[in-house]
Structure formats: C-alpha cells, structure tokens
Amino acid sequence: MPSWNDGAAKQAIINLVHATTDPSSANFVPVGQRFATFDQDGTTWVEHPMYTQVVFTFDRVAALAPQHPEWKTTEPFKTVLAGDKAAMAKFTMKDLMAIFVATQTGMSVEAFQQIARDWLATAKDPRWHRPYTDLIYQPMLEVMKYLRANGYRTYIVTGGGQDFVRVYAEQVYGIPPEQIIGSAISTQYTYDKSGAGILMRPPKLLLNNNFSGKPEDIYLFTGRHPQAAFGNSTGDQQMLEYTEAGPGAHLMMIVLHDDAQREYAYGPADGLPATDVGTFTQALYDEAKSKGWIVISMKHDWNRIFSWEK
Amino acid sequence: MPSWNDGAAKQAIINLVHATTDPSSANFVPVGQRFATFDQDGTTWVEHPMYTQVVFTFDRVAALAPQHPEWKTTEPFKTVLAGDKAAMAKFTMKDLMAIFVATQTGMSVEAFQQIARDWLATAKDPRWHRPYTDLIYQPMLEVMKYLRANGYRTYIVTGGGQDFVRVYAEQVYGIPPEQIIGSAISTQYTYDKSGAGILMRPPKLLLNNNFSGKPEDIYLFTGRHPQAAFGNSTGDQQMLEYTEAGPGAHLMMIVLHDDAQREYAYGPADGLPATDVGTFTQALYDEAKSKGWIVISMKHDWNRIFSWEK
Numbered sequence: 001m002p003s004w005n006d007g008a009a010k011q012a013i014i015n016l017v018h019a020t021t022d023p024s025s026a027n028f029v030p031v032g033q034r035f036a037t038f039d040q041d042g043t044t045w046v047e048h049p050m051y052t053q054v055v056f057t058f059d060r061v062a063a064l065a066p067q068h069p070e071w072k073t074t075e076p077f078k079t080v081l082a083g084d085k086a087a088m089a090k091f092t093m094k095d096l097m098a099i100f101v102a103t104q105t106g107m108s109v110e111a112f113q114q115i116a117r118d119w120l121a122t123a124k125d126p127r128w129h130r131p132y133t134d135l136i137y138q139p140m141l142e143v144m145k146y147l148r149a150n151g152y153r154t155y156i157v158t159g160g161g162q163d164f165v166r167v168y169a170e171q172v173y174g175i176p177p178e179q180i181i182g183s184a185i186s187t188q189y190t191y192d193k194s195g196a197g198i199l200m201r202p203p204k205l206l207l208n209n210n211f212s213g214k215p216e217d218i219y220l221f222t223g224r225h226p227q228a229a230f231g232n233s234t235g236d237q238q239m240l241e242y243t244e245a246g247p248g249a250h251l252m253m254i255v256l257h258d259d260a261q262r263e264y265a266y267g268p269a270d271g272l273p274a275t276d277v278g279t280f281t282q283a284l285y286d287e288a289k290s291k292g293w294i295v296i297s298m299k300h301d302w303n304r305i306f307s308w309e310k
Numbered sequence: 311m312p313s314w315n316d317g318a319a320k321q322a323i324i325n326l327v328h329a330t331t332d333p334s335s336a337n338f339v340p341v342g343q344r345f346a347t348f349d350q351d352g353t354t355w356v357e358h359p360m361y362t363q364v365v366f367t368f369d370r371v372a373a374l375a376p377q378h379p380e381w382k383t384t385e386p387f388k389t390v391l392a393g394d395k396a397a398m399a400k401f402t403m404k405d406l407m408a409i410f411v412a413t414q415t416g417m418s419v420e421a422f423q424q425i426a427r428d429w430l431a432t433a434k435d436p437r438w439h440r441p442y443t444d445l446i447y448q449p450m451l452e453v454m455k456y457l458r459a460n461g462y463r464t465y466i467v468t469g470g471g472q473d474f475v476r477v478y479a480e481q482v483y484g485i486p487p488e489q490i491i492g493s494a495i496s497t498q499y500t501y502d503k504s505g506a507g508i509l510m511r512p513p514k515l516l517l518n519n520n521f522s523g524k525p526e527d528i529y530l531f532t533g534r535h536p537q538a539a540f541g542n543s544t545g546d547q548q549m550l551e552y553t554e555a556g557p558g559a560h561l562m563m564i565v566l567h568d569d570a571q572r573e574y575a576y577g578p579a580d581g582l583p584a585t586d587v588g589t590f591t592q593a594l595y596d597e598a599k600s601k602g603w604i605v606i607s608m609k610h611d612w613n614r615i616f617s618w619e620k
Contacts, residue, residue, distance in 0.1 A: 032486060109529060166533045176342060177533030178488075187529055189522035189548055197551040199529050206516075206530070212499035219419060219497055219509050220516070221531065223476045223487030238499055241507040 001146055003139040003304040009296045012251055013143060013228075017150045019249040020227055027249035029227060031151035036228035037181075037218060037239060038140065040158035040165060042278035043232045043255050044173065046125070046135040048264040050089075050277060053160050054096065055132075056119050058088065060103035068102075077102070089276075101203040109163065109187060109199045116167045130308070133172045137255075138307045140230070144173060147228070155226070157218060158182045159210040159235055163201075181221050183209040210235045215242035227251065233278045240293060252293040256280060259299040262309075311456055313449040313614040320611065322561055322604045323453055323538075327460045329559040330537055337559035339537060341461035346538035347491075347528060347549060348450065350468035350475060352588035353542045353565050354483065356435070356445040358574040360399075360587060363470050364406065365442075366429050368398065370413035378412075387412070399586075411513040419473065419497060419509045426477045440618070443482045447565075448617045450540070454483060457538070465536070467528060468492045469520040469545055473511075491531050493519040520545045525552035537561065543588045550603060562603040566590065569609040572619075 004010040020029040041047035061071065061080040071077035076095040079087045091099075104112060125132055144154045154175055158165055162182030169175045184207040187199040209217050215238050218226065225246025229239050232255040240252040257266050257278070268274040269285035288295055298305065314320040330339040351357035371381065371390040381387035386405040389397045401409075414422060435442055454464045464485055468475055472492030479485045494517040497509040519527050525548050528536065535556025539549050542565040550562040567576050567588070578584040579595035598605055608615065 162530075163533075178531060180533070184530060187526045189525045189552070196555040197525060197548060198555065199525060199552075215499045215507060215509060216497045220472075220494060221488060223473075223490070238507060242499070242509075245506040245508065 001139065001142040003142055003302055005301055005303050007301055009253065009294050009301045012253070012294045013146070016228055016249055016251040017147065017152075021150050025249075029248060033224065034147075034150070034152040035155060035222065035224070035226050036144075036147050036152050037155045037157040037214075037226045037230070037243070038144070039214075039231040039233070039236045039239070040156050040160055040182075042257065043230050043236070044137055044140045044156070045132070046263065047278045048257075048266065048275070051160065052132045052135075053164050055123070056116065056164070057096070057099050057103060059119060059123060060115070061099060064103060104161075105185065105201045105203040107201055108192075109201060112163060112201055113167050116164050120168055128306075133168050134308060135306065136172055137302070138304050138309075139302045141173070141307070143230070144175070148174070152227075153179060155179045155181060155218075155222075157209065157214055157229075157239060159208075159213075162207075162209070181209060181217050183207055183213075212238050214239035218242065225250075229253070230255070232257070233280050234284050237284055237287070240288075244291065244293075252288070252291070253296055254280070254284070254288055254293060255296045255298060256285075258297055259302075259305070262305050263298060311449065311452040313452055313612055315611055315613050317611055319563065319604050319606045322563070323456070326538055326559055326561040327457065327462075331460050335559075339558060343534065344457075344460070344462040345465060345532065345534070345536050346454075346457050346462050347465045347467040347524075347536045347540070347553070348454070349524075349541040349543075349546045349549070350466050350470055352567065353540050353546070354447055354450045354466070355442070356573065357588045358567075358576065358585070361470065362442045362445075363474050365433070366426065366474070367406070367409050367413060369429060369433060370425070371409060374413060414471075415495065415511045415513040417511055418502075419511060422473060422511055423477050426474050430478055438616075443478050444618060445616065446482055447612070448614050448619075449612045451483070451617070453540070454485070458484070462537075463489060465489045465491060465528075465532075467519065467524055467539075467549060469518075469523075472517075472519075491519060491527050493517055493523075522548050524549035528552065535560075539563070540565070542567070543590050544594055547594055547597070550598075554601065554603075562598075562601070563606055564590070564594070564598055564603060565606045565608060566595075568607055569612075569615070572615050573608060 019025050019027045038044050041051050058080050061077055065071055065081055125135055147154055156165055156175055160182050162180055162184045165182050166177040166180045169180050185201055186204045186206040188202045189199055192198045207217055226243050228251040229243035230253045231240055243250050243252055257264050266273050266275040267280050269280045269282050329335050329337045348354050351361050368390050371387055375381055375391055386401055435445055457464055466475055466479055466485055470492055472490055472494045475492050476487040476490045479490050495511055496514045496516040498512045499509055502508045517527055536553050538561040539553040540563045541550055553560050553562055567574050575582050576585040577590050579590045579592045
C-alpha cells in the first residue's frame with residue numbers, strides 16, 4: 001500500500017489481515033468468509049461539490065429537455081435547465097426523486113446501463129477536467145487489492161444507485177456486479193416484442209441503502225457480518241456498528257476529508273466546514289474515537305490521492 | 311456425473327460447459343461471469359407431500375403452543391394443532407402467512423437461524439425416516455460440482471425463505487450464504503441491551519422470489535443473466551425464460567417427477583397426477599419442448615436419486 005504513510009491507519013489494516021488470515025490466530029477466518037465493505041461516495045471516490053450520480057441526473061434533464069418542453073416552466077426541472085447551482089443545492093429529496101423518476105425509470109435495465117455508460121465516457125469533473133471514474137482514491141484501491149490478495153472479497157455498499165455503480169465498478173475497482181450493494185428500484189419482468197424476457201425499471205424504490213439500510217442490505221445480500229468496513233459519513237455509521245458487532249477481529253475506518261489543497265475539506269467534525277454532502281458530524285467523530293474506530297486523515301495518512309497525481 | 315444415465319439431458323450439461331469454457335468457442339464466458347441458478351424445492355430436494363419449510367412452520371406451531379393457549383380455539387392454528395392434514399393441505403396463502411408471522415418473525419436473525427438449525431438437526435421425513443437434508447438429489451449435487459469444477463458459481467434461487475435455506479446450504483450443497491437468493495422479509499436494524507447493532511425480523515415481506523420474482527431477484531443480486539437454470543415447476547418459468555434471453559450459450563432444464571417408486575410422480579404434465587405442490591403444467595411442458603428446454607425425467611435420466619440409496 002505505497003500511497004499510505006506509515007502510521008496507525010495503515011497498521012490497523014495490516015493487523016486485521018494478519019489476525020484473520022494466520023491459521024494459528026484465534027480470529028482466523030477461512031477464505032470464502034472474509035469480506036470487506038466500502039461505502040463509495042466520499043470513501044472510494046470524490047463526492048464534492050455534488051454526488052456524481054446527481055450530476056448525471058441533472059445532465060439527463062438537459063439531454064431529455066427537447067422531448068419535454070413543459071420542463072421549461074415546471075419545477076424542479078426549470079431550475080436544473082436554468083443551471084441555477086445555488087437553487088439545485090437546496091433541492092429536497094422529493095425534488096431529486098421527481099427528477100430521478102422522470103429521467104432514470106421507464107426503460108429496460110439494459111437501456112439504462114447504456115445511458116449511464118455513455119455519460120461516464122464523456123462527462124468530466126469541472127475541477128480536474130477528468131472523467132469521474134478517474135476520481136477514485138488510489139489508497140483505497142490499494143486496500144482493496146491488498147485485501148483481495150489475502151483472500152478477501154471486496155464489496156461496494158453505497159447509498160448510490162446499484163445499477164449505476166455496477167456499470168463501471170468492475171473496471172475501476174475490480175469489483176464484479178454481484179458485489180455491489182446499493183440503493184435499488186424494483187424491476188418488473190415482462191416481454192419484449194420478440195417474446196424474450198426483459199426487466200423494466202418502474203418508479204418504485206425497493207432498497208434505500210443508507211443509514212440502517214446498509215447493515216440490513218449487507219445481511220440480505222450476504223447473510224454475514226463483514227470483517228472490515230470503510231465509510232466517511234453519518235450514512236455509514238450503522239454499517240460500521242454492524243461490522244463491530246460481528247464475531248472475531250474487525251476493523252472500522254472512516255475517511256476524514258481534511259485536505260482542501262489536494263481534494264476537499266468538510267466535516268463538521270474536527271472543526272472542518274459543515275456540508276450536506278457527506279456529513280461527518282462531531283458526534284460520529286467522538287463515537288469513532290471512543291470505540292477505537294480509525295479515522296483516516298486524507299491529509300496525513302495518504303501521500304497520494306489520485307493515481308494520476310505527479 | 312455418475313448418477314446420470316447417458317442421454318440428451320446429461321449431454322446438454324456437458325455441451326454447455328464446453329461451449330462456455332473453451333477459449334476458442336464463440337460462446338466463451340470468462341471465469342467470474344459463469345453462473346448457474348437452481349430452484350430448490352422439487353429441483354434439488356424433495357418437496358412432496360409438503361414443502362419442508364411448511365413442515366417446519368407447522369412444527370413451530372406445536373413447539374410454541376404452550377405459550378399460546380388461544381391457538382387451541384383460533385384458526386389456522388387450531389387446525390395445525392389438531393394435525394388435520396387434509397385441512398392443512400387446503401390452507402390459503404393468507405393462512406400460511408398468519409402462521410409464518412406468528413412463528414418466524416419478531417426475533418433477531420441469529421435467533422431465527424438457531425431455531426431452524428435445531429429443527430433441521432432433529433426433524434425427520436415420515437417416508438424415509440431421515441433428516442430433510444438427506445433428501446437432496448444426488449444427480450443435482452453432481453451437476454453443481456461439475457459446474458463449479460469448470461469455473462461456475464452455483465446459486466440457489468428459491469421461493470423458500472432465504473434465511474432458512476442459508477442455514478444448511480453451505481453444508482449440503484456447498485453453496486455459501488451470498489449465493490442463496492430466496493423469498494425474504496425485511497430486516498430492521500436496532501440495538502441490543504449492550505448497545506451492539508442487531509437485525510430483527512419484522513413481519514414484512516420484502517422479496518417474493520417466485521414466478522417473475524426470480525428473474526427480478528437474480529438481477530438484483532447479480533446484475534447478470536445466468537448461463538444455466540434448473541427448475542421443476544411453473545414458479546421457475548420466468549427464471550428459465552430470463553436465462554434463455556441472455557447472451558451466448560445457455561441451458562434451461564426442468565425436472566419432471568415421474569418416478570413414484572423411488573420418489574414421487576406429479577405434474578399434471580405428461581399425464582401425471584395433478585398437484586398444488588410444485589405444479590408442472592402441460593402448458594409449461596409444451597413450452598419447454600417447443601423451445602428446446604430439456605425436461606429431465608427422474609425415472610429415465612437418473613440412475614440414483616439419493617446418495618444413500620443402495
């Protein structure tokens with residue numbers, strides 16, 4: 001893990017691997033039962049100033065606007081088309097859901113995948129002028145590789161859309177679709193014109209994979225407690241607690257965004273600026289410290305954030 | 311696959327493996343993307359005269375009756391306690407759900423697993439006087455092993471309860487919990503007295519993994535089409551269709567219970583007696599024949615049904 005500075009955070013990862021893979025360890029876990037869960041937004045890639053999937057959603061409004069002239073005068077679409085970023089930042093969950101339903105439901109799952117794939121191939125982050133899939137944290141890729149080299153399966157457990165993340169996760173994280181657990185709408189089985197079975201995307205939420213949804217969905221998908229969990233916000237608290245509640249050795253880590261120079265700085269934990277995107281409260285910070293969870297300082301623990309940095 | 315007689319059914323399995331694992335094949339599938347789904351009741355183990363989990367559910371009524379004196383006079387519990395098998399066979403889904411809610415919800419997921427484990431260790435099938443987990447079809451175990459030896463992951467995709475099947479699936483099928491897709495209730499994250507995170511079982515159905523639910527949940531869990539699917543009843547039809555709709559080579563197989571001597575005989579396909587437990591209609595039989603799906607005759611294709619047969 002060359003992008004990690006020596007210190008307590010790096011050492012804690014190594015210690016977990018030793019404790020769970022050494023056959024003489026009291027906390028040995030057989031291969032096949034070793035797994036680690038990673039939140040995505042703010043934990044394995046950049047989430048500021050806005051979640052990538054929300055940017056995608058707004059871009060879909062612009063792309064579909066010619067077919068929806070009524071959006072010019074209908075909220076919340078009008079605000080998106082006007083490009084009013086201050087107003088968009090204040091959208092409620094209801095606003096975002098209305099946009100999501102209008103732009104990302106009603107098609108087949110394959111059609112949605114193609115739309116997401118096309119967007120990811122061309123969209124660029126405005127700060128670094130790079131594809132969003134370049135904004136993965138190199139140290140987290142190294143943790144994933146280190147864990148996999150030691151018989152762990154790695155999972156993404158994200159509040160983001162499962163279908164969206166599955167489009168690129170194998171390529172950018174080396175994580176196959178069946179190890180992506182995310183928020184998900186129901187699908188509806190029906191038949192295409194040729195009579196072949198297809199799955200459509202109706203506007204109905206099945207899994208809201210945030211907060212308590214994370215342990216609930218980890219259990220639904222795997223039936224087990226992870227040995228390690230990585231998060232960065234209050235939406236990950238229950239996943240970390242559930243990991244800690246499992247048998248044997250475990251590791252709970254939280255990324256603190258404290259490097260405005262190289263990435264962003266927000267909390268409000270540890271005196272950092274408050275944010276609605278990836279909130280890391282002082283209460284969670286204190287809980288982490290009191291329970292021995294490891295807070296990863298991007299500034300001090302990571303000597304490199306992106307693979308393409310000089 | 312020594313329990314299979316030579317013939318079209320056995321050959322079709324071998325052909326799929328050759329087509330998907332030979333690097334020179336047009337239908338080659340890389341390791342990691344190869345997977346096969348198996349219905350459970352009637353496909354990998356005995357489902358007659360009654361689904362095993364329903365037997366478990368009725369046994370739970372008897373076990374819990376001392377704490378519920380009102381059940382002696384309240385339906386559907388009264389009928390179960392009276393042991394009236396004819397009346398129990400006529401229970402509606404609403405009756406069964408009332409019993410399920412009263413006996414299998416309200417506890418933690420670990421408490422439920424222990425109850426299921428204890429029951430499986432002692433309960434015996436009345437015909438063969440053996441544990442239910444002895445009633446696995448040996449030919450299907452051989453298919454699973456053959457597929458796994460060729461880089462396939464094997465999944466159970468069952469209308470039965472995911473939590474119930476996960477208790478024994480690793481031991482009897484060699485299939486880990488994360489490869490069991492079944493009907494599932496929601497879980498609810500909360501805290502035990504020590505403050506540790508736990509998951510409870512509220513009486514709320516999340517996934518009904520039958521009929522269209524099978525392809526929908528296969529997609530939810532894996533994001534892909536299987537290359538092979540095995541079923542035995544109308545509840546598996548959509549899973550087989552969805553498998554057929556996938557890219558490349560695929561194999562759809564349906565077990566026909568046509569051996570009253572060694573197991574049971576029911577359809578009503580192919581002139582066999584009708585049943586409400588694992589119904590295999592003539593329409594499905596005709597669809598299978600017209601589409602080239604393989605109907606497995608237990609009588610003719612399997613030279614051994616159970617591992618412990620002489």
